Amino acid sequence: MTWSRALKVVPVLALVVVLGASSVAPSERAMPEAAALTLIKDGKTFATIVIPEQASLYEAKAANALQKFLQRMSNAQVPIKKDNENVSGTIVSVGLTSFVPTDIKKNLKIGEKLALTDSTRDSFVVLTRGRMVFLVGHRDLATLFSVYHFLEGLGCRWFFGCEAGEVIPQSPTIEVGVKNDYQIPDFAVRFQFQWGGLQKGPIVADQRQEWLVSTDGNAGPLKDQQEWYERNLLTPEPVPGESGHNYEEIWPLSLFGTHPEYFGEINGIRRKDAQPCLSNPEVIKLGINWAEWQLLKNPANEIVTFAPRDGNPYCQCAECRKLGNPADQNMYLANQVAKALRAKYPDKMVALWAYADSAVSPHIKADGYDQGQDRIIVELKNIYSKLPFEKLIRAWSKVSHNLFVYTYTDWYFYGWQWGAEGNPIYYLDQMANCYPDWKKQGVHLIANHTELSWGKVGFSRYVQAKKLWNVNTDTRSLQWDFAQKMFPSAPEAFYNYTSLGVELFSEVNWAKPESNHREFLRQAYRILEDIRQKVKTPEEKRRWQWYALYLHEQLLEYNLRLARTDAEKEAAIKALVSYLKGINSFNITDAFGAIEGIYAPRLGKDTVGRGLGVIDIFDEKIPSGERALRRILPDIPPQPIDLGKVDDLFNEDRDRVALFQPAESVEILHDQKAKALADEGWNTPTGISRRPTDFTRRGVKIDFDLPWIKAANSHSGE
Numbered sequence: 241m242t243w244s245r246a247l248k249v250v251p252v253l254a255l256v257v258v259l260g261a262s263s264v265a266p267s268e269r270a271m272p273e274a275a276a277l278t279l280i281k282d283g284k285t286f287a288t289i290v291i292p293e294q295a296s297l298y299e300a301k302a303a304n305a306l307q308k309f310l311q312r313m314s315n316a317q318v319p320i321k322k323d324n325e326n327v328s329g330t331i332v333s334v335g336l337t338s339f340v341p342t343d344i345k346k347n348l349k350i351g352e353k354l355a356l357t358d359s360t361r362d363s364f365v366v367l368t369r370g371r372m373v374f375l376v377g378h379r380d381l382a383t384l385f386s387v388y389h390f391l392e393g394l395g396c397r398w399f400f401g402c403e404a405g406e407v408i409p410q411s412p413t414i415e416v417g418v419k420n421d422y423q424i425p426d427f428a429v430r431f432q433f434q435w436g437g438l439q440k441g442p443i444v445a446d447q448r449q450e451w452l453v454s455t456d457g458n459a460g461p462l463k464d465q466q467e468w469y470e471r472n473l474l475t476p477e478p479v480p481g482e483s484g485h486n487y488e489e490i491w492p493l494s495l496f497g498t499h500p501e502y503f504g505e506i507n508g509i510r511r512k513d514a515q516p517c518l519s520n521p522e523v524i525k526l527g528i529n530w531a532e533w534q535l536l537k538n539p540a541n542e543i544v545t546f547a548p549r550d551g552n553p554y555c556q557c558a559e560c561r562k563l564g565n566p567a568d569q570n571m572y573l574a575n576q577v578a579k580a581l582r583a584k585y586p587d588k589m590v591a592l593w594a595y596a597d598s599a600v601s602p603h604i605k606a607d608g609y610d611q612g613q614d615r616i617i618v619e620l621k622n623i624y625s626k627l628p629f630e631k632l633i634r635a636w637s638k639v640s641h642n643l644f645v646y647t648y649t650d651w652y653f654y655g656w657q658w659g660a661e662g663n664p665i666y667y668l669d670q671m672a673n674c675y676p677d678w679k680k681q682g683v684h685l686i687a688n689h690t691e692l693s694w695g696k697v698g699f700s701r702y703v704q705a706k707k708l709w710n711v712n713t714d715t716r717s718l719q720w721d722f723a724q725k726m727f728p729s730a731p732e733a734f735y736n737y738t739s740l741g742v743e744l745f746s747e748v749n750w751a752k753p754e755s756n757h758r759e760f761l762r763q764a765y766r767i768l769e770d771i772r773q774k775v776k777t778p779e780e781k782r783r784w785q786w787y788a789l790y791l792h793e794q795l796l797e798y799n800l801r802l803a804r805t806d807a808e809k810e811a812a813i814k815a816l817v818s819y820l821k822g823i824n825s826f827n828i829t830d831a832f833g834a835i836e837g838i839y840a841p842r843l844g845k846d847t848v849g850r851g852l853g854v855i856d857i858f859d860e861k862i863p864s865g866e867r868a869l870r871r872i873l874p875d876i877p878p879q880p881i882d883l884g885k886v887d888d889l890f891n892e893d894r895d896r897v898a899l900f901q902p903a904e905s906v907e908i909l910h911d912q913k914a915k916a917l918a919d920e921g922w923n924t925p926t927g928i929s930r931r932p933t934d935f936t937r938r939g940v941k942i943d944f945d946l947p948w949i950k951a952a953n954s955h956s957g958e
């Protein structure tokens with residue numbers, strides 16, 4: 241990583257920020273180092289940003305972003321001009337300008353049509369030649385990536401998709417050393433599905449509207465979230481054509497009346513609840529028609545997805561048995577569809593799911609596999625498979641070169657379990673252990689189900705973005721960089737704070753998380769007090785306030801955990817809800833989702849009879865839209881947040897937490913639910929892909945003389 245080496249030579253708030261020469265290509269090392277190019281000196285501009293005469297939207301966006309952040313760093317505005325205008329001084333060429341030399345275009349395969357699974361699509365360069373800096377990618381989105389990568393080299397960071405995680409260093413002089421940085425990601429598609437941030441649909445939209453009005457009217461965050469993906473080089477949108485369970489849409493259940501033979505035969509009987517009978521040519525024909533209709537309707541789609549019904553049994557008829565197991569049946573379908581589409585849609589790919597019953601070893605290869613020309617994408621879900629996930633990937637890598645891993649991490653806890661909803665949970669071990677291997681096995685696409693909860697999962701989302709770009713990115717270096725950039729006056733203390741999340745919540749006994757939660761609060765308040773004593777700048781103070789607000793929410797959750805009587809529980813939930821509404825605009829947690837999905841059901845009664853039953857959120861007499869609105873608990877007003885009083889709030893909390901009994905030990909164990917599922921042979925998000933590392937120590941009772949608190953300084957030794 242270029243910037244982590246630059247860390248050694250460039251102080252965090254250096255007056256002069258020079259891009260390190262650490263990524264100079266070997267062939268250029270012998271050459272005398274060219275003088276640094278000056279962009280801005282003592283607040284005066286010496287450069288011009290140049291874009292193509294016919295700049296695309298992304299190219300213009302990239303140039304504007306560069307201009308904006310250089311200005312925020314230096315207070316100087318670098319002008320933007322077209323490549324057919326006269327310019328002098330240093331030229332920063334953004335996108336495919338007429339200045340871009342042929343060899344760069346060739347390297348980036350500009351003009352070539354690349355497959356969705358080819359990571360060269362997102363490749364870009366940051367390089368200097370003469371008095372020019374080139375920021376350009378294979379495609380326009382990658383040009384935007386090149387600009388953010390360049391800015392990252394200057395010290396900018398976007399740790400979270402909100403102001404608290406934004407770091408823009410101040411520097412009246414900005415120079416660029418010799419650069420020859422060619423970047424290509426390890427995975428072609430790098431996506432985080434953000435629960436709470438990308439929800440669509442009329443009821444949810446209305447609810448959100450109501451919610452925004454009832455809290456602070458802040459509708460801004462979604463745009464920030466979108467930009468966060470781009471700034472961290474993630475794929476900003478799901479793959480066009482990706483879909484959830486859709487077999488019922490392709491083969492509607494209404495067909496059963498006239499064509500029971502289209503449906504699976506289970507124990508000799510055709511059943512409406514079975515998956516389709518995929519050996520039937522008519523069934524395949526319907527699938528092909530549906531795929532063609534999809535591509536006709538959505539010409540921009542890159543794939544058509546065939547996603548089985550959720551948990552329904554596969555056909556056992558003689559012909560289907562000849563095809564093989566459920567994995568083979570789905571592969572047979574995908575091959576037939578791909579064959580039919582090939583002539584008319586040579587660029588499109590067909591995706592199938594390895595999920596539940598079809599998450600087994602396939603025997604049928606994707607057509608063209610042996611020639612390395614297969615075009616079937618296999619989506620492997622890391623829940624509901626009976627094969628250990630590593631084996632599942634290995635098995636499918638023998639029939640497809642285009643694997644798509646879909647993981648569920650943070651989201652798993654979301655409303656499924658009661659208690660510790662907002663605790664910071666990190667899954668750094670999964671990334672460190674699995675990503676390099678997944679890459680070797682032919683995984684080109686990764687998506688992760690996560691949350692719009694930056695206080696809870698912000699750091700792991702950031703680490704994931706970096707690991708998806710480069711699987712060998714060193715996690716501890718990222719953690720130390722995060723600490724240094726967020727709190728330059730107290731990096732050791734903040735490093736320890738992030739270690740709390742890693743150590744206490746990577747793998748917790750979720751049936752008994754009280755001691756972990758209590759210990760988290762004890763340590764976190766102690767560390768945050770230490771940080772408060774040290775912070776100097778207004779930015780640090782604002783970030784400190786943000787963490788203080790997050791910890792208060794954690795304490796309110798802990799209050800609920802301690803509540804014994806129904807009256808105490810009701811009061812604790814109402815306090816939480818009011819506070820969550822108050823902090824909505826800070827993006828600390830997905831307040832809307834937590835209230836709608838967790839706390840409203842706890843005030844009501846859920847389907848298994850849990851909950852206080854003091855409100856009726858399922859009342860059949862209330863129209864469904866209104867019923868949905870009740871889940872945001874309109875009678876509970878938001879608690880006003882006064883930033884001038886955060887210190888007082890913190891003092892009160894700190895004094896209370898100081899009285900908590902220290903835990904003799906905390907347990908880092910499988911949660912009971914995961915264990916029960918694992919005992920039945922199922923993978924679970926917590927149970928799979930986890931091996932003890934120095935991030936988690938499964939089964940080890942952590943000594944409360946926490947070793948990492950002391951050891952942290954040794955990580956900063958470089």
Ligand SMILES: [Zn+2]
Pocket residue numbers: 504505516517518519520555556557558559560561
């Ligand atoms: Zn069949």
